[in-house]
Amino acid sequence: MKKYHHELHDNKLIDSKLHQYLDAIESNSIVSVYTELRLLLYVGILLFTGGVGYFAYQNIGDAGHILLQLVLFIAIILGLVFLQKHAQPFTRAKSIVEHSYFDYILLLVSLLCISLFTYVLVYFNWYEQALKSTSFISAILFFAFAYRYDNKAVLSIAITVLVAALGISISPVNWIQGEWNSTLELYNVGICIGFVLLTIGKVSDKYNFKSHFKFTYQNYGYLILYISLITSIIESDYDIYFALSGILCTSIFGYFNWYKKDFLFFMFSCITFYICFSYALFKLIDLFNNDLWMLYFYYVPGSIIVFILFLVNKKSHFKHD
Template sequence: MDNINKTLFEQKHISKQQFAFFESIRKEEIISLYYELRILLYIGILLFTGGVSYLIYENIGSLGHILMMLLLSGLIFTGFYYINKFANPYAHNLVTVKLAYFDYLLILVSLLIIGLFTYIQVYFELVAALASWSSYLSASLFFFMAYRYDNRALLAMGITALAAALGFTISPIDWKANTWVSTNYTHLIAILLGVSLFVSGYLSEKENIKPHFKFTYQNFGLITFYLGCLSGIFYTDLDKTYALLALTSGVIMSIHTWKIKAFLFFLYSNISAYIAFSYLFFELISNTSDGYILLIYYFPCTCIGYIVFLVKKKSHFAHE
């Protein structure tokens, strides 16, 4: 239907003012700045915490360590005062708060707590003693804040901190040094963590305990699982086993996500299965005399074919 607004207006489902408003949106005379403002607010939080850290660094001699820790504590307590003032009681379902900047205040206070905790570790020389526990404590804090105040951004931060605590980290420095996998078991940890997160998302919906957290859990779960499988291909002697695991799971999840019309998860599964299949295919033809000819045409043909497939089938995921 070309203009559903007009149809709704003619059937008297919306008023004249609503019709004019919806038409302005359809014609892009009115645009939403919701995501742009959210990004600016998140950048503001990062700049604020960075500025506080820089202030501490530059003035530590004149202000004193204890005074700076008291200052951070005061900011945290002030933040918690406003959080508890506007927060609603815990509930298993979605909880909304009338304060527009509530989510950003939550993230700011959480980051300040981590900053204070790190400060205390360094000042009292507890870094070595708490090195293996600091990430777990950070993850615990983020998970508690996420569930208590119903915040998916803090849930994502908690999952990230948990992955770091388990040793599954990726950074540009690791890429430059070619040390993506720090231990022989990192890929296994990633696979198990990915499965656990995916199952946690399923259980959160089934048990109706924060069911809206399902996407965040399963999004991180799939990414972590596939990265674990792919790292197993390139960093272990069981390359073909992990390739088959990635290919099989990718195909199964592609079929499932196609049925439920989950485009993002469908894309993850396709990419993982494609990499695994390509690796097995290259291994199969590597010893053939004319194998290089297939390699010349393989990537262009498969990539173009996949893009054409997505373009033709985009209507299948239209609701997304």
């Protein structure tokens, strides 16, 4: 068969203009460096903002420190001017900026703000006193940027920072070694945060306030809630109660996700349900001290296969059109 654009054009399925356009792409007359440039810019931002923060600990003399803080401050101001110039006025709906690197400048400015903030704290030795509040202030700053300039990446960072500030690391990024870790039952906090995030997602969708942020809130909400539930089963003394409430919780959410045709969250719910249910089941078998535990060898592969076959049979359910 011919190249696809020739084939489509010969059968009059696309017009000549589109055919010419596709031919230019296929014959390399026009090449897009969209992804490459963005990646380059992003790596640059990561290295630069990562490196700048460390200067606070380097011996570059008093003048050097002041100068560097001043440079950072000026860079932030310039960035903010750029953002204000190109940004749309604030709306409750999704605002789209037609600029090819606006989002990256936003990311750079918000990360630089955090760098400068940390730098100032370290330089004036305020760090020890401010330890607990710094992450919260950073989170608030990220939230403000995310809502003002409508950016999901910054919102994701904001949520990660906030959750880390509350003592949970939901990601490989270790934001802060908060001292709450050892004293609080973390999974309880996690379960609460999960519910709060899910509620925020629901509310923003219902009242149409940045409703496109719903996915981000839900994604983190479900992940934190379910991971905390599973952790609670492993760590808590009330494991069986947590397992039962996990079964209840995942059943309800799973039902709604099935109903709303959210495949990703339905899968999250199913996996967590499976873990809670299996735990409760084998705890029960253990209670009666039966030899039924032999079932385990067939239960795991058997149940997984049955579940997958069920999903494949119902695959048309999750199609959106």
